[in-house]
Amino acid sequence: MSRFDPTGEAGLSLRMVEELAAADSLLHRLSPLPKLLLTVLYIALTLSFPKYALSALSVMALFPAFGYQLAGISPAVCFRRMRFILPLVCAVGIFNPFFDRDPLFFLGNFPVSGGIVSMLTLLLKGVFALTAAFLLIATTPLEDLCRALRRLHCPRILVSLLLLTFRYITVLLEEASLMTQAYSLRAPGQRGVHISAWGSFLGQLLLRSMDRAESLFDSMLMRGFTGEFPGDSGSGTPPAAWAAALICAVMMALARMYDIPAMLGGIILGG
Amino acid sequence: MHMADALISPAVGAAMYAASAATAGISIYRLRREDSLRPGLTSKRLPTMAVASALVFAGQMVNYSIPGTGSSGHLCGGLLLTALLGPWAGFLSMAAVLIIQCLFFADGGLLALGANLWNMAFYGCFAGYYLVYRPIMGSKRLRPAVKLTLASVLGCVLSLQLGAFSVVIETSLSGVTELPFEAFLALMQPIHLAIGAVEGLITAAVLVFVYNARPELLPDVQSSEGGPGRFSLRGTLAVLAIAALVTGGGLSLLASSSPDGLEWSLFGNSEGGYSENLGLNEDSYGIESPASKAAGGIQEKTAFLPDYGFSDGSAEALGTSVSGILGAAMVGALAGLVCLCGSLLRRRGAGRK
Numbered sequence: 001m002s003r004f005d006p007t008g009e010a011g012l013s014l015r016m017v018e019e020l021a022a023a024d025s026l027l028h029r030l031s032p033l034p035k036l037l038l039t040v041l042y043i044a045l046t047l048s049f050p051k052y053a054l055s056a057l058s059v060m061a062l063f064p065a066f067g068y069q070l071a072g073i074s075p076a077v078c079f080r081r082m083r084f085i086l087p088l089v090c091a092v093g094i095f096n097p098f099f100d101r102d103p104l105f106f107l108g109n110f111p112v113s114g115g116i117v118s119m120l121t122l123l124l125k126g127v128f129a130l131t132a133a134f135l136l137i138a139t140t141p142l143e144d145l146c147r148a149l150r151r152l153h154c155p156r157i158l159v160s161l162l163l164l165t166f167r168y169i170t171v172l173l174e175e176a177s178l179m180t181q182a183y184s185l186r187a188p189g190q191r192g193v194h195i196s197a198w199g200s201f202l203g204q205l206l207l208r209s210m211d212r213a214e215s216l217f218d219s220m221l222m223r224g225f226t227g228e229f230p231g232d233s234g235s236g237t238p239p240a241a242w243a244a245a246l247i248c249a250v251m252m253a254l255a256r257m258y259d260i261p262a263m264l265g266g267i268i269l270g271g
Numbered sequence: 272m273h274m275a276d277a278l279i280s281p282a283v284g285a286a287m288y289a290a291s292a293a294t295a296g297i298s299i300y301r302l303r304r305e306d307s308l309r310p311g312l313t314s315k316r317l318p319t320m321a322v323a324s325a326l327v328f329a330g331q332m333v334n335y336s337i338p339g340t341g342s343s344g345h346l347c348g349g350l351l352l353t354a355l356l357g358p359w360a361g362f363l364s365m366a367a368v369l370i371i372q373c374l375f376f377a378d379g380g381l382l383a384l385g386a387n388l389w390n391m392a393f394y395g396c397f398a399g400y401y402l403v404y405r406p407i408m409g410s411k412r413l414r415p416a417v418k419l420t421l422a423s424v425l426g427c428v429l430s431l432q433l434g435a436f437s438v439v440i441e442t443s444l445s446g447v448t449e450l451p452f453e454a455f456l457a458l459m460q461p462i463h464l465a466i467g468a469v470e471g472l473i474t475a476a477v478l479v480f481v482y483n484a485r486p487e488l489l490p491d492v493q494s495s496e497g498g499p500g501r502f503s504l505r506g507t508l509a510v511l512a513i514a515a516l517v518t519g520g521g522l523s524l525l526a527s528s529s530p531d532g533l534e535w536s537l538f539g540n541s542e543g544g545y546s547e548n549l550g551l552n553e554d555s556y557g558i559e560s561p562a563s564k565a566a567g568g569i570q571e572k573t574a575f576l577p578d579y580g581f582s583d584g585s586a587e588a589l590g591t592s593v594s595g596i597l598g599a600a601m602v603g604a605l606a607g608l609v610c611l612c613g614s615l616l617r618r619r620g621a622g623r624k
Binding site: 006007010013014017039040043044047048051054055056058059061062065066068069072074075081082084085086088089092093095096098099100105107115118122123125126129130132133134136137142145155157158160161162164165166167168169171172173175176180190191192193194195198199200201202203204205206207209210212213214216217220259260261262263264265266268269 | 273275276277278279280281284295296299302315317318319320321322323324325326328329330332333334335336337338346363364366367368370371373374375376377378379380381382442446447448449450451472473475476477478479480481484485488593594595596597598599601602603605606609610612613614617
């Protein structure tokens with residue numbers, strides 16, 4: 001605990017994503033609504049591949065690969081944050097090679113079983129879905145994303161809650177990080193909060209935060225808050241953005257319908 | 272318990288989205304109705320909910336060391352939010368936490384968000400609250416601190432058990448794992464029993480602290496002290512006991528036919544017919560004598576790739592697979608090239624500046 005401070009790290013990570021989203025690029029300039037819909041379509045199509053369709057699935061790598069370059073973001077940034085969730089995907093997929101052992105094909109003399117292929121497919125799906133979701137948030141500020149949600153008729157209270165929570169998380173993370181540091185300095189060599197302080201550690205923060213919520217509310221009232229945030233100021237999505245999104249969507253659908261890598265390989269082997 | 276996108280099929284994801292959206296819709300409707308009765312509450316609720324969600328977010332990152340184990344536990348968010356805000360506002364606050372975790376921290380996925388909301392927010396805020404927390408808080412015989420502890424621990428255990436059960440169902444329905452349903456269940460439930468107990472204790476510690484300092488923040492404790500208790504502790508314990516009996520009995524029934532649930536579901540059992548579960552033929556597993564059975568079992572379990580004969584159509588399968596691998600390799604190389612070009616261009620651009 002003394003060295004590793006997850007609250008501080010989370011705060012830094014949040015700031016990094018916000019900085020990325022504040023940059024300027026072709027992808028950053030694309031309107032949030034088409035970007036959101038395109039991301040959801042990409043993830044849904046990626047997940048809909050059959051469990052043995054490893055080669056057909058591989059072509060979906062091209063979309064995030066191009067996307068990260070268009071956005072000017074290094075994919076390594078995204079891979080670093082996958083270290084927590086990918087082990088869970090692996091934990092579920094790791095059983096496939098044990099249960100599904102019928103060989104699908106031979107690689108030289110080495111038989112490749114269905115379980116291995118389905119495990120790799122699962123892993124790739126996990127990686128692709130995460131890279132796509134990260135690309136969305138790294139190129140779109142949350143405010144814009146919430147505006148897109150409002151255009152999709154997402155309830156106002158949920159959108160406002162999301163925005164307020166996000167603004168407040170940074171404050172509370174900082175406070176929790178300070179408390180963690182102070183605690184670890186007074187309890188050197190101890191991992192985590194001792195059982196005697198379980199209640200008071202977060203309880204103190206909770207009480208202070210609830211008070212802070214009241215003063216926050218008062219200050220919001222003084223600035224003319226009426227229970228909701230000002231909505232969309234009429235900046236619609238330009239037709240060019242929809243056209244670009246449509247072309248992308250058609251390419252994704254084609255990639256889903258045809259096993260392009262196998263066709264490519266077939267042409268080369270045949271020619 | 273956050274599910275990644277890869278663990279869910281689009282159909283299951285959409286169904287869970289629908290279920291969670293319906294719950295959110297009802298929650299918003301109930302909040303609006305409450306607000307129309309008490310107009311002063313409306314706008315004040317939003318910042319309180321936001322701060323509570325942010326607190327749970329930050330609180331879940333704090334490590335609590337579990338005495339004598341060397342490992343650490345975390346806070347159970349759903350029940351804490353519900354105890355502070357009530358189930359409807361609690362569900363929406365938990366939704367905000369999960370959406371931000373999903374977007375900014377890759378905890379869970381965009382398509383699996385509906386499922387995650389259901390598994391964590393719905394059970395924590397509604398099942399844990401209505402079946403356990405509120406009935407126990409309604410009891411008049413126990414001291415508030417005891418009530419809070421009992422309600423938090425049992426509520427967390429129940430909601431995590433239900434959540435883990437849902438994860439198993441959703442993953443199995445999505446068809447992403449070859450792990451049989453029973454084995455997966457036998458793997459998930461006990462782990463989450465332990466996690467639930469620890470999360471419940473941490474939540475209880477926080478709630479007891481809040482109760483001692485500012486009891487007005489916990490509406491259910493207040494109402495139980497004032498008005499007549501509508502629920503009896505005995506009734507709640509009876510419900511829980513029956514639930515435990517049914518789940519425990521059901522699970523042990525599954526497990527009792529074989530010492531190892533995983534093995535049972537892999538090879539089947541003599542009563543059910545060996546080939547019932549996975550369609551495996553027991554002859555090919557060499558179950559003639561106990562010794563060969565054990566050896567065969569070990570060998571089959573350890574061998575990653577058993578030397579099966581290849582089924583018909585091998586030449587064709589080989590042909591397509593080789594072209595598939597070649598094509599996939601080319602795609603991979605192309606993706607790598609795109610990344611390389613991009614980073615070179617970026618570096619040149621940075622150099623010029």
